[in-house]
Amino acid sequence: MDRDEIQSRLDRELHSHGARLKDADQWKVRQDVFDEATLIALYRLANKKIISSIGGALSTGKEANIFLGEKDGQLIVIKIYMIRTANFKAMTDYLDGDPRFANVRRIKKEIIFAWTRKEYSNLMRAQEAGIAVPKPLAFNRNILxxxxxxxxxxPYPQLRLAMMEDAEKIYHLILEYMEILCKKARLIHADLSEYNILLGDRPYLIDMGQSVTLDHPRAMQFLIRDIANVNRFFKSYCDTIADKELFGKITEGIIQEP
Ligand SMILES: Nc1ncnc2c1ncn2[C@@H]1O[C@H](COP(=O)(O)OP(=O)(O)O)[C@@H](O)[C@H]1O
Ligand SMILES: [Mg+2]
Structure with a gap:
């Protein structure tokens, strides 16, 4: 199959269900930025009826493009990790030391696929522990x-742009998520800030590709950074608990690296 063939098959697959999304046309323009491997992965998801339409972009970051989509009439989010622009050095740092990904070959594509799988599995663990995150639905190669x-x-706004009616309550909920994430899911978010929290009916943690298990040699360092970010943001809105005290509370009873 050449590129045109893949694209037209993908279009047919998506069209056969009748796109009802507002910005479905935007998608057509955007297809060009994707490599063939990504188009094939999308085609597979569409062919298996896991995606029924693709709409406008919610976000175009350096590492991932995020689209609104539909599955069986339900809105979903399609996160596509970009193979061309990924920061492989940084990704490798987060994968090294995580026993779940010890066998990933250090070639670009494999790293991105592992990263996608990692975000899926991190969201799943977080959700199973009872934390508010977007429910992961499926992944294929570089697509989540x-x-x-x-x-x-x-979409709900990022915390940095949201109107907080009760900042203190939101702050304490986030601290509770961090503690449950650490103690029950045994994960550290590792990029927690007002950018990666969406505020709806309650705060939601998102963007967990880089989250690591407690075995990671830098897990505690990442936790310290997460705590500092959250406190930095909230200190102009409400009373905050000192970084050190929080660290103690979140890691209480957990065996730490020396
Ligand atoms: N599940 C979701 N529901 C709604 N919007 C989302 C969702 N996931 C991501 N977004 C939107 O896309 C933005 C970037 O998502 P994120 O996962 O943080 O990707 P990046 O790696 O580019 O930072 C978010 O700030 C949000 O606006
Ligand atoms: Mg983000």
Missing amino acids: LMEFLGKDEK
């Missing part, structure tokens, strides 16, 4: 599908 967090077709 998850629950859409928002209202109508509008």
